[in-house]
Amino acid sequence: MTAVLRAYRLLLRNRPLTRLLAGEFVSSIGDWLYLLAILILVYEVSNDPLVLGIVGAARVLPYVFLSIPAGIIADRYDRRLILLVTDVARGLLMLVMAGLVAADAPVATIVVLAVVATCFSTFFYPAIGAYLPSLVADEEQLGPANSAWSSLENLASMIGPAIGGLLIAAGGLVLAFVLNAATFAVIAVVLWRLPSPPRGATGPAGASGEASSSAAIAAAAADATRDQAARDAFRRVRVPVLGLALIDIVGSVAGGGIAVLTVVIAVGSLGAGEAGTGFLNAGIGIGGLVGALLAGALVLRPSLVVVLAGGSVVLAAGLAALGIAGSLPVAVAMIAVASAGALVVEVTSTTILQRAIPDAIRGRTLGILATTSTIAFAAGSFALPVLADAVGIGPVLGATGVAIVVAGLLGAVLAAPAARRSATGPAAGRFASLARLPLFAGVPAATLEAVASRLVEVMVRAGEVVIRQGDPADRFYLIGTGTFEVTRRDPGAPAATAPAHLRTMTSGEVFGEIGLLRATARTATVTATTDGTLLALDGPSFLELVNAGPGVAPRLLDLRRGAPGAAG
Numbered sequence: 001m002t003a004v005l006r007a008y009r010l011l012l013r014n015r016p017l018t019r020l021l022a023g024e025f026v027s028s029i030g031d032w033l034y035l036l037a038i039l040i041l042v043y044e045v046s047n048d049p050l051v052l053g054i055v056g057a058a059r060v061l062p063y064v065f066l067s068i069p070a071g072i073i074a075d076r077y078d079r080r081l082i083l084l085v086t087d088v089a090r091g092l093l094m095l096v097m098a099g100l101v102a103a104d105a106p107v108a109t110i111v112v113l114a115v116v117a118t119c120f121s122t123f124f125y126p127a128i129g130a131y132l133p134s135l136v137a138d139e140e141q142l143g144p145a146n147s148a149w150s151s152l153e154n155l156a157s158m159i160g161p162a163i164g165g166l167l168i169a170a171g172g173l174v175l176a177f178v179l180n181a182a183t184f185a186v187i188a189v190v191l192w193r194l195p196s197p198p199r200g201a202t203g204p205a206g207a208s209g210e211a212s213s214s215a216a217i218a219a220a221a222a223d224a225t226r227d228q229a230a231r232d233a234f235r236r237v238r239v240p241v242l243g244l245a246l247i248d249i250v251g252s253v254a255g256g257g258i259a260v261l262t263v264v265i266a267v268g269s270l271g272a273g274e275a276g277t278g279f280l281n282a283g284i285g286i287g288g289l290v291g292a293l294l295a296g297a298l299v300l301r302p303s304l305v306v307v308l309a310g311g312s313v314v315l316a317a318g319l320a321a322l323g324i325a326g327s328l329p330v331a332v333a334m335i336a337v338a339s340a341g342a343l344v345v346e347v348t349s350t351t352i353l354q355r356a357i358p359d360a361i362r363g364r365t366l367g368i369l370a371t372t373s374t375i376a377f378a379a380g381s382f383a384l385p386v387l388a389d390a391v392g393i394g395p396v397l398g399a400t401g402v403a404i405v406v407a408g409l410l411g412a413v414l415a416a417p418a419a420r421r422s423a424t425g426p427a428a429g430r431f432a433s434l435a436r437l438p439l440f441a442g443v444p445a446a447t448l449e450a451v452a453s454r455l456v457e458v459m460v461r462a463g464e465v466v467i468r469q470g471d472p473a474d475r476f477y478l479i480g481t482g483t484f485e486v487t488r489r490d491p492g493a494p495a496a497t498a499p500a501h502l503r504t505m506t507s508g509e510v511f512g513e514i515g516l517l518r519a520t521a522r523t524a525t526v527t528a529t530t531d532g533t534l535l536a537l538d539g540p541s542f543l544e545l546v547n548a549g550p551g552v553a554p555r556l557l558d559l560r561r562g563a564p565g566a567a568g
Contacts, residue, residue, distance in 0.1 A: 011144050011145060011148065014135065014136065016135050016194050016195060017132075017135040017136060017145060019190050019193070019194065020132070020135065020190060020191075020194060021145075021148055021149060021152060022190070023186055023187040023189075023190035023191070024128075024149070024152070024187060025152040025153075025155070025156055026183050026186050026187065027087070027183045027184060027186065027187040028152065028153055028156035028157075028160065029156045029159065029160045029163065029183065030160075030179060030180035030181075030182070030183030030184065031156075031160070031180065031183075032156060032157065032160025032161050032163075032164055033160060033163065033164040033167065033168075033176040033179055033180050034094065034176060034177060034180040036160075036161055036164040036165065036168065036176065037164070037168060037173045037176035037177060037180075038110070038111075038114055040168065040173065041101065041107060041110065041173055042107060042111065045107045060118075060374060060377075060378060061115075062115065062118045062119045062121070062122050063118070063121075063122050063370060063371065063374040064371055064374050064375060064378075066119060066122040066123070067122050067125070067126065067367040067368070067370035067371040067374065068364065068367045068368055068371055069367070070122045070123040070125075070126045070127070070363075070367050070370075071126040071130075071363040071364035071365065071366055071367020071368065071370070072363065072364045072367065073123065073127075073363070074123070074126040074127040074130050074131075074362075074363025074364070074366075074367070075130070075360060075361055075362065075363040075364050078196050079127045079128075079130055079131035079134075079196075079363070080131060080191055080194055080195070080196045081196065082123055082124075082127040083124060083127050083128060083131065083191050084188055084191045084192065085123075086120045086121065086123050086124045086127070087124070087184045087187050087188045087191065088184070088188050089117075089120045090117050090120050090121065090184050091180075091181045091182075091184030091185055091188065092181075093113055093116060093117045093120075094117070094177045094178070094180045094181035094184065095177070095178070095181045096113060097110050097113050097114070097177050098174050098177035098178045098181065100113070101173050101174050101177060102174045122370075125366070125370055126363045126364070126366045126367040126370065127363065129350070129354075129362070129363075129366040130359070130362040130363040130366060132145060132146075132149070132354075133354045133359070133362070134359070135194070135195075142299075142351055142354055142355070143295070143296065143299025143300055143347070143348075143351045144296045144299070144300070146295075146299070146347045146350045146351050146354075147292050147293065147295045147296030147299065147347050148292075148296065150288070150291075150292035150295070150343055150346060150347050151289055151292040151293055151296070153292075154285055154288035154289040154292055154343070155289055157285050157288070158282070158285035158286070158289070164176060167179065237356040237357065237417070237418055239414050239417070240352065240356055240414060240415040240416070240417055240418035240419070241353065241356065241357065241365065241415075241418075242414060243410065243411040243412065243413065243414025243415035244349045244352060244353060244369075244411060244414075244415050245369060245372060246407050246410065246411045246414070247308070247312065247345060247349060247407050247408055247411035247412075247415075248349060248369060248372070248373050248376075249372055249373065249376045249407075250376075250403050250404055250407035250408075251312075251315070251342060251345060251346075251404065251407075252372075252373045252374075252376035252377040252380065253376045253377070253379055253380035253383070253384070253400075253403075254315075254319060254380060254384075254400050254403075254404060255342070255377055255380065256376065256377035256378060256379065256380030256381035256382075256384070257380040257381060257383070257384025257385065257388075257396075257400065258284075258319070258335070258338075258384075259377075259381060260381050260384070260385045261384060261385060261388060261393065261397075262277055262280040262281060262284075262335070263277050264385065264388065264393065265280065265322070265325075265331060265393060266279070266280050266328070266331075269393060270325075270327065270328050270331060272328045276328050279328060279332050280331060280332060280335050282332070283331075283332035283333070283335040283336040283339065284335055284336070284339045285339075286336050286339075287318075287335065287336030287337060287338065287339030287340040287342075287343070288339045288340065288342070288343045289343075290336070290340045290343075291311075291339060291340030291341060291342065291343030291344045291347075292343045292347060294340065294343075294344060295307075295311075295343060295344045295346075295347035295348060296347070298344065298348065299347060299348055299351050303416075303419060304348050304351065304352055304415075304419040305412050305413075305415070305416050305419045306412075307344065307348050308345060308348050308349065308352070308408065308411065308412040308415065308419060309408050309409050309412040310344070311341045311342070311343075311344030311345035311348060311408070312341065312345055312404055312405060312407065312408020312409070312411075312412070313341070313405055313408065314337060314338075314340065314341030314344065315338050315341030315342045315345060315401075315404055315408075316341075316400075316401035316402070316404040316405045316408070317337065317338075317341075317401065318334050318335065318336075318337035318338025318339070318340075318341055319334075319338045319397045319398075319400055319401045319404070320397055320398045320401035321334040321337070322334040322335050322338060322397055323393050323394035323395070323396065323397030323398055324394045324398075345408070348419075349415075352415055352418050352419050353365070353366070353369075355418060356418035358544055384396055384400065454537060454538065454541045455478075455535045455536065455537055456535070456536045456537075457480070457533060457534070457535060457536075458477075458533065458534040458535070458536050459531075459532075459533055460482065460528040460531065460532050460533070460534060461528065461531055462528055462529060462530050462531055463527065463528065463529075464527065464528045465525060465526070465527050465528075466484065466526045466527065466528060466534065467511070467512055467522050467524075467525065467526045468522060468525050469487075469488060469489060469499075469521075469522050469523065469524050469525045470521050470522060471521060471522045472515075472521060472522075473512065473514075473515025473516050473519075473520065473521065473522055473539065474538070474539050475512055475536045475537065475538060475539065475542075476510065476511075476512045476513050476516060476536070476537045476539070476542040477510060477511050477512045477526075477534045477535070477536050477537075478508075478509075478510050478534065478535040478537075479505060479506060479507050479508060479509050479510070479511075479532065479533075479534060480507065480532065480533035480534060480535055481507055481532045481533045482506070482507070482528060482529075482530045482531055482532015482533065483504055483505065483506045483528075483529045483530050483532070484504070484505045484506070484511070484526050484527065484528055484529060484532070485501065485503075485504055485505075485526070485527050485529050486501075486502040486503045486504070486505060486511070486524050486525070486526055487499035487500060487501055487502060487524065487525050487527070488500055488502055488523070488524040488525065489525075499525065502524060504529070505526075511526055512526075513542070516539050516542055516543060
C-alpha cells in the first residue's frame with residue numbers, strides 16, 4: 001500500500017501529466033453530453049430504433065478504416081500537435097452542429113458532421129496512447145497513469161449522461177453541443193501548454209546551402225535507421241503483442257455483446273424494464289471505476305502475468321454469473337464484477353504494450369489494435385444477441401466466459417516476456433550501469449532491462465584502438481574500467497601530422513553515440529591507454545534505447561557540444 005500511495009503522490013506532482021488527465025476528464029464529460037444529444041436528436045426525428053442503430057454504426061466505421069493511418073501519422077508527427085488539431089477541429093464542428101440544431105437544419109446534415117467528428121476522433125486515440133508515456137517520469141508512473149486515465153474515463157461515463165440529461169432538459173439540445181465545444185476549448189488550452197517530446201535528433205542548427213543538404217540527407221538516413229531499429233525491436237516483442245491482441249479481441253467481442261444484451265437481460269429475462277437497463281449500465285460504470293483503481297495498485301507488481309490472467313478470470317466469472325442471475329440486484333453486482341475484471345485487463349494490457357512497443361512505432365501498433373478491437377466489438381454486438389436468442393443468454397455468456405479464460409491464460413503466457421521484470425545476475429549489474437546514467441533518465445525500466453541483456457562486455461589492452469575516425473558507426477560504448485584517449489586528425493592536415501589530443505575518458509563515461517545518432521562515420525579515434533573493460537551495445541539496440549525516453553537524443557548531443565572533444 002505504501003508503494004501505491006507513493007506512486008500516486010509522484011503522479012500528482014507530475015504537472016504536465018495531471019493537467020492532461022484533468023483536461024481529458026472535462027472533455028470526456030462533454031463527449032457524453034454530445035453523444036446523448038445526438039441520439040436524442042435522431043430518435044426524436046425518426047422515432048425508429050433501426051435508424052438509431054444505423055447512425056451508431058456509421059459513427060463506428062471511421063475507427064475501422066482510419067485507425068491504422070491515424071497510428072502511422074502519430075508515429076511521424078508531433079503527437080501533441082495531432083491531439084491539439086483533433087480537439088480544435090471537433091470543437092469547431094460542435095459549434096457548427098449547434099448552429100444547425102438551432103436553425104432546425106435536416107438531421108441528415110448533422111449526422112454527416114457527427115461522422116466527420118468521429119473521423120477526427122480516430123486520430124486522437126493512437127496519438128494519446130503514444131503520447132502519454134512520454135509524460136511519465138519513469139516506468140513506476142506508467143501503470144498508475146493508465147489507471148488514473150481509465151478511472152476518470154469511467155467516472156465521466158457515470159456522471160456525463162446524468163449531467164447531460166439535466167442540462168438538455170433545462171437548456172435544450174443546442175446547449176449540449178455548445179458545452180461540448182467548450183470542453184474541447186479547455187483541453188486545447190491544456191495541450192497548448194504541454195511539452196512536445198522530440199521525435200528524434202537533428203543536426204546542428206544554423207546549417208545552410210550544401211551543409212544544409214548534407215544535414216538533411218543525414219537526418220533522413222538517421223530516420224531510416226531509427227525506423228529499422230524500431231522494426232527490429234518490434235520483432236523481438238511481436239509474440240507478447242500477439243498475446244495481448246488475442247485478449248483484446250476476445251474481450252471486445254464480449255463487450256460488444258454485453259452492450260446489447262443489457263437491454264435483453266433487463267427487459268426480457270428480469271422484467272425490470274428500461275430502469276433495469278439503466279441500473280445494469282450503472283453497474284458497468286461502478287465496476288469499471290473500481291477495477292481501474294484496483295489496477296493502479298496491481299500494475300506496480302514486478303510481474304503482470306498473474307494480474308492479466310486473474311483479471312480475465314474475474315471478467316469471465318462475472319459474465320457467466322450474469323447469465324444465470326435471477327434478480328436485478330444480483331445481475332447488477334455480477335456485471336460490476338465483470339466490468340472490474342475487464343478494466344484490470346485493459347489497464348494491465350495497456351501498460352505492458354507501452355512498455356514493450358518502441359516509441360517510434362507505438363502509434364501505428366495502437367492503431368492496428370484499435371481497428372481489430374472495433375471490428376471485434378461490432379461482431380460481438382451482432383453475434384452474441386443472435387446466439388442468445390437461439391440458445392439462451394446463460395449458455396452464451398457461459399461460453400463467452402470460457403473463451404475469455406482461455407484467451408486470458410494463453411495471452412498472459414505469450415505476453416510474459418514483456419510483462420515480467422527479471423533483470424538478475426550480470427544483467428542486473430548492466431541494467432544498473434545504464435540506469436545510473438543521467439543521459440537515460442525517463443527511459444522506462446523495462447526498456448533498460450531489455451537493452452541491458454544485449455550489452456556485451458569487451459576486454460581491451462593498453463594501446464588497442466576501439467573506434468577509428470572515418471570508420472562506420474556500429475556500436476555504442478560505456479566505460480567500465482580503464483582510461484581511454486580521444487584524438488582527432490584534421491582531414492586537411494598532412495599525413496605525417498600527429499592527431500590532436502581532445503580528452504581522456506574514464507569509468508562511467510560513454511562514447512560512440514554521435515555516428516549512430518547522425519548516421520555518419522566515426523568523428524574521432526578512441527584508444528585504450530590502460531587495460532580496461534567496456535560494455536558495448538549494437539547500433540539498433542542503442543537507437544531503441546534513445547527513442548524510448550523523452551529528450552535522450554538531444555541530451556547526448558548537447559553533452560557533446562559542450563565537451564572538449566566528442567568521441568563519436
